[in-house]
Amino acid sequence: MADVLSVGVNLEAFAQAISAIQALRSSVSRVFDCLKDGMRNKETLEGREKAFIAHFQDNLHSVNRDLNELERLSNLVGKPSENHPLHNSGLLSLDPVQDKTPLYSQLLQAYKWSNKLQYHAGLASGLLNQQSLKRSANQMGVSAKRRPKAQPTTLVLPPQYVDDVISRIDRMFPEMSIHLSRPNGTSAMLLVTLGKVLKVIVVMRSLFIDRTIVKGYNESVYAEDGKLDIWSKSNYQVFQKVTDHATTALLHYQLPQMPDVVVRSFMVSGLRSRVAHGDLSSLPVSAGSSEGGPQWARASAWDTGQRRADAFF
């Protein structure tokens, strides 16, 4: 640092020059003070004038002296070096603190990363678009034959087709009964009863599952007006949890091209496996643990069930 500055500037002289400037400024302000104050009261007019002029002269002399001193010092300070086009302010860029921070290399690294990320994201999206969801691969062979060839818009399917799909699923499993009703227009609502364990209300839009609610076997699924109550949740924490899981599964496995596959997988893996594999006694435990329960709330067996269900997909 010292050698950089010594090129153009004598620091000692610089400090003296600054104090000389201060002295000059104060002497100048004294001159103006003297002018402002005007003549002092004396016996005679001549005496007054003389005293004022003498005072004024003194002040001017001191200004002169200070100015000469400043000039002398400014020669000592020396010329700023010609290397920097910005003169001394150019030295600011030589602040060594910046040299110590690895800013540049970090920036470079970040840039490389973001480039790489973009590249991989592009690759991934290409792959994902090719085989939209892996789980349907196993069932594709079966379902492809049954599915009508052309499905221009899957949202507008004839109700008979929906009925057909549902009744086929209904017939597949003896312990699962599905009751289909259309209380509000053409959208089907399913009441699925699984053994003596739980009831599921599934609200469909065409063949898309819109909403699902899981309730206990002994809970009422009908509202006061006798229609299916699709809004209120279960009174039991276990089934609230199960509803959450079912909804998650529902949102996760959406497959617009093949809605019937989604419905079937949902019924088979999502619901039936709850009874077939993850028998009920494993369910409530997890609800306990979600509550931060005490020692009897062991690791959530429900999650294992969930994983097993996922393996289905």
Place this chain on the structure above:
Amino acid sequence: MGVTCVSQMPVAEGKSVQQTVELLTRKLEMLGAEKQGTFCVDCETYHTAASTLGSQGQAGKLMYVMHNSEYPLSCFALFENGPCLIADTNFDVLMVKLKGFFQSAKASKIETRGTRYQYCDFLVKVGTVTMGPSARGISVEVEYGPCVVASDCWNLLLEFLQSFLGSHTPGAPAVFGNRHDAVYGPADTMAQYMELFNKIRKQQQVPVAGIR
């Protein structure tokens, strides 16, 4: 309603009934259970009247008429090991009219009262069983709401019971074994209470000190 297990908690050594109940409820509260008011189950015993007995040559049967605060509009009439009738509360009035056939046993009224606790999906009722003026024991009822088949959730109930009853955890109630896959109902709970009351009746009377 879900599957319910009714059991008896023995009075801790050197403690009164009241103290043992407090010990239990404190354990429950530490577990995180929420207090939800009180409950009451009572039971009255009726004999078959002597006049009807002789003519049919049957042994006298006891009938128990019970009420449960969980079902405030119902009245339960049970025979031991027999059928259970669930009727409206007016049934009590009817029993008065049936004096010729069923006679109320003197001082046979037994009841349990206590606090109702909710813990997640579990309902726990700890009550003091009293007969006349004396406290006879402690009843612990645990209900698991979401399930309706006893065999499906007995293990879970057992695990929960162990968490606060410790070594006094009961075995599976007899009503569970009766019907393997059937839906559990309120009558099954009342049958368990009836058994509990009968068991307590036969026991020696504990010191009156425990009454509250």
